[in-house]
Amino acid sequence: QSALTQPASVSGSPGQSIAISCTGTSSDVGGYNFVSWYQHHPGKAPKLMIYEVTIRPSGISSRFSGSKSGNTASLTISGLQAEDEADYYCGSYTSTNTLVVFGGGTKLTVL
Amino acid sequence: QVQLVQSGAEVQRPRASVKVSCKASGYIFTGYYMHWVRQAPGQGLEWMGRINPNGGDTSYAQKFQGRLTMTRDTSISTGYMELTRLSFDDMAVYYCARAVKGSTGDVCAFDIWGQGTMVTVSP
Numbered sequence: 030q031s032a033l034t035q036p037a038s039v040s041g042s043p044g045q046s047i048a049i050s051c052t053g054t055s056s057d058v059g060g061y062n063f064v065s066w067y068q069h070h071p072g073k074a075p076k077l078m079i080y081e082v083t084i085r086p087s088g089i090s091s092r093f094s095g096s097k098s099g100n101t102a103s104l105t106i107s108g109l110q111a112e113d114e115a116d117y118y119c120g121s122y123t124s125t126n127t128l129v130v131f132g133g134g135t136k137l138t139v140l
Numbered sequence: 141q142v143q144l145v146q147s148g149a150e151v152q153r154p155r156a157s158v159k160v161s162c163k164a165s166g167y168i169f170t171g172y173y174m175h176w177v178r179q180a181p182g183q184g185l186e187w188m189g190r191i192n193p194n195g196g197d198t199s200y201a202q203k204f205q206g207r208l209t210m211t212r213d214t215s216i217s218t219g220y221m222e223l224t225r226l227s228f229d230d231m232a233v234y235y236c237a238r239a240v241k242g243s244t245g246d247v248c249a250f251d252i253w254g255q256g257t258m259v260t261v262s263p
Contacts, residue, residue: 031184063247063248063249065247065248065249065250067185067250069185074235074253074254074255074256075177075185075235075237075250075253076253077240077249077250077251080240080242080247080249080251081242081247081249086240086251118184118185120185120187120248120249120250121248122247122248126201126202127187127201127202128187128189128190128199128201128248129175129187129190129248130187131177131184131185131186131187132184133184134184134185
């Protein structure tokens with residue numbers, strides 16, 4: 030069982046917007062602004078999409094945005110495109126003895 | 141370009157050990173923490189630990205304490221992850237990843253990833 034809770038799946042049509050939630054505790058998501066999001070296509074290495082809750086690395090489309098409220102962080106993808114179909118993972122720093130925890134992953138399907 | 145290149149796939153017996161290497165290029169190796177993350181078949185990502193290449197200090201996830209060792213060789217810009225006493229539960233793809241360096245240091249986000257190393261545990 031993963032430390033952070035994500036929905037198993039979400040879906041949307043091309044052009045629509047979707048949001049993926051990531052719920053933790055005050056020891057991780059809620060207590061620190063060190064939440065990150067990764068896009069993972071099977072057989073490839075994960076790709077960093079958002080870090081420190083809201084920051085997009087260079088080269089990442091502005092269609093991807095991050096936010097946080099309390100113990101829940103969210104990744105929003107606007108203007109869905111077919112190539113956005115992938116698994117998405119959230120991660121966070123944690124003050125427990127593990128240092129970093131991940132969510133269980135969310136499978137995004139573009140209908 | 142900035143990249144991490146890992147060693148090839150491994151097949152090990154139960155109770156054996158595996159050591160995976162991760163060679164960095166295109167950036168100053170000692171300037172960024174290196175983390176290791178694994179993904180078992182059909183499962184999510186799991187953080188294992190990190191090493192500071194500048195000094196060699198390490199932090200490991202509690203579940204791996206006692207059987208995980210991370211080291212580095214700065215002369216060849218390479219990090220290593222060794223896991224001992226392998227069980228079938230250790231079958232996974234193992235990734236090394238470079239940590240993003242923020243204003244406060246390692247922000248525990250990973251911007252450069254190796255290609256992954258499949259470790260198979262088979263009798």
